[in-house]
Amino acid sequence: MTTYSRSFRSSPHRDARETWEAVVDLLTQGKSGAARTELLAVGGTAASVIADQAPKDAAIVVTCDGPRTRVYCLYDDNAIDGSDAKEDTLGYDPLKGDWSVSLPCQAEDLDWVNAALIKQSNRVTARDSKQAVGTEGGKSAVSAPLVINPKGFLGS
Template identity: 55%
Template sequence: MSTVSRRTFVSTPARDSTKTWHAVVDLLAPGATHPARKELLDVVGIAASIISDRSPKDHAIVATCDGPRTRVYCLFDDDAVDGSDANEAALGYDALKGDWAVSLPCDPDELDWVQRALKKHSSRITARELNASVAADQDEPAAVTAQVSLVPDLKGLLES
């Protein structure tokens, strides 16, 4: 099972949705020379639209890579102004190392146009319905099951 880190960013009204996406990009692809940075910035309008719809309030923006997974949520309204639940701290790893992908949560009514628009800019940045799991998440229950099945049958061992 993969390691997961969670970050929570303040958004509107404390920070507009475009600035929120820029802050998320700074977390996922820090530094001007990070190889994924341009690709993330190319979709700023689309990502800002998703943030404006408040989709990342309860449904994470998910970054997967060859290392740990990163889940990003946003705070809105009084929670954003207060900011006490925010955690925008830098990660101790490269969130987009190797074979990376970013999945944006999207309202079902907006999903078609968002997917088409993202496809014009990137094959690594995709959108999913709000309650849909990220493809890699679907593999995790199998890993848990495999771990459970490795528990030895002590009763059978003692009867031998």
């Protein structure tokens, strides 16, 4: 599975709501439509997660029928400096086909965040920021070993 990463400047460069809107612009490629409407509908809850700095070390993870996208936020001096920011567009549609967004969240906020999200979207959920996407109980949900196809890799 291919994964791409982006890092957005948040507080104090932009507030949490503006940060979420910038992430939505990236994910929707600036296009209007149902996906954009759904992502903007959860903006208040997503902004709360961003304001709590959960996406600093744990990514907002977007899955779709294509590559996986990880979005991190930069805060404080890193947000002001901006040298670690990577907010450029993606070369693919990160919401292609059956997409979902997993927001990292502090464990003590997880219940209310998920309750708020479900009222607006069935594609956007929250997870404990200490738990990786695709894991349960700390074990990876992927059971198959990684197999490299040398012919495909070498272009033969």
